[in-house]
Amino acid sequence: NKIKCNYRIYSYRLELEEGKIYNNMGLHAVNTDDGMKYGEGVIYNNKVYDFNKNSKSLGLVEPQIKHGAFKRSKVDVFLDPDSDQLVQMEVNGKWGCFSLYTGRIIIEPTWDYMDDFDGTYTRVISDSENTMHLNDKMELPLPEGKHGVIDRCNNIVISPVYDKLIFFDDQYFMVIKNGKKGLLNRQNEVIIPLIYEEMGAISINSEDLFFIVSKDKKKGVINGQNEMVIPLIYDDIKRISYKIAKSCKEHYFIVSKDKKKGLINLQNEVIIPIQWDEFFTYNEDGESDM
Numbered sequence: 001n002k003i004k005c006n007y008r009i010y011s012y013r014l015e016l017e018e019g020k021i022y023n024n025m026g027l028h029a030v031n032t033d034d035g036m037k038y039g040e041g042v043i044y045n046n047k048v049y050d051f052n053k054n055s056k057s058l059g060l061v062e063p064q065i066k067h068g069a070f071k072r073s074k075v076d077v078f079l080d081p082d083s084d085q086l087v088q089m090e091v092n093g094k095w096g097c098f099s100l101y102t103g104r105i106i107i108e109p110t111w112d113y114m115d116d117f118d119g120t121y122t123r124v125i126s127d128s129e130n131t132m133h134l135n136d137k138m139e140l141p142l143p144e145g146k147h148g149v150i151d152r153c154n155n156i157v158i159s160p161v162y163d164k165l166i167f168f169d170d171q172y173f174m175v176i177k178n179g180k181k182g183l184l185n186r187q188n189e190v191i192i193p194l195i196y197e198e199m200g201a202i203s204i205n206s207e208d209l210f211f212i213v214s215k216d217k218k219k220g221v222i223n224g225q226n227e228m229v230i231p232l233i234y235d236d237i238k239r240i241s242y243k244i245a246k247s248c249k250e251h252y253f254i255v256s257k258d259k260k261k262g263l264i265n266l267q268n269e270v271i272i273p274i275q276w277d278e279f280f281t282y283n284e285d286g287e288s289d290m
Helices: 072-078
Strands: 003-008 010-017 020-027 030-032 035-037 039-044 047-052 057-060 086-091 094-099 105-111 121-126 146-151 156-162 164-167 172-177 180-185 190-196 198-203 210-215 218-223 228-234 236-239 252-257 260-265 270-276
Touching: 003 047, 086 105, 105 121, 121 156, 121 164, 146 164, 156 164, 156 172, 172 190, 180 198, 190 198, 190 210, 210 228, 218 236, 228 236, 228 252, 252 270
Parallel strands: none
Antiparallel strands: 003 039, 003 086, 010 020, 030 035, 039 047, 047 057, 086 094, 094 105, 121 146, 146 156, 164 172, 172 180, 180 190, 198 210, 210 218, 218 228, 236 252, 252 260, 260 270
């Protein structure tokens, strides 16, 4: 009983540039006379095989590169041999994944959508009224539905009840529900309640986590414990750009209030009075954030 499926692989590819070889992540696709298409496979005895239409033969899926394919021995060199590489697949509009090394189906195709695994977790979508299929133009628009998170054993980490979900890393997930944003950890605990209209990360690590947030059309800054660091009193807040910030010893923000701009630090201390019509910053090399 063979069941057709589509699959895509995030695998290493080789690119030659200025005499150097780089290892980059690339999207697996098959080059056909009709253009680039996603891989077409066959499920047989609970394993996924690549189907060769010309020879009518089946074989375990191989990651592709620009001018050929890796041998499986080389795959083990570039991909972590101690961690099974899981590959997305779509069967009749439902998504699951299989092992690149063995072809064995790891998660049955039951989700309306499923991201690739970039580490321990991946995003899934359920309760979608429209199904999503890989198309010939390498496009993969997400269906509307409820977003959640599962682990590599299909255990639910974050229940699929959110309108949108964004990964920061394996520790935190920004979620959106009814137009409000908040932050969860991988234990599904609410770190920042879903009360903010906008929420943008400044620094993402366990020791230095801050967000520019907006509520009732006013902006401020909170830390990872939802403590207000800069009060919600400004019309706009922008952290100075990375190329400027990397030469500074602390965080600085260009703030706007009553159509005037100035500069403050993370302690909400005014560095440059909020009295200017326009404001630009430069680093010691003369690079600007303009």
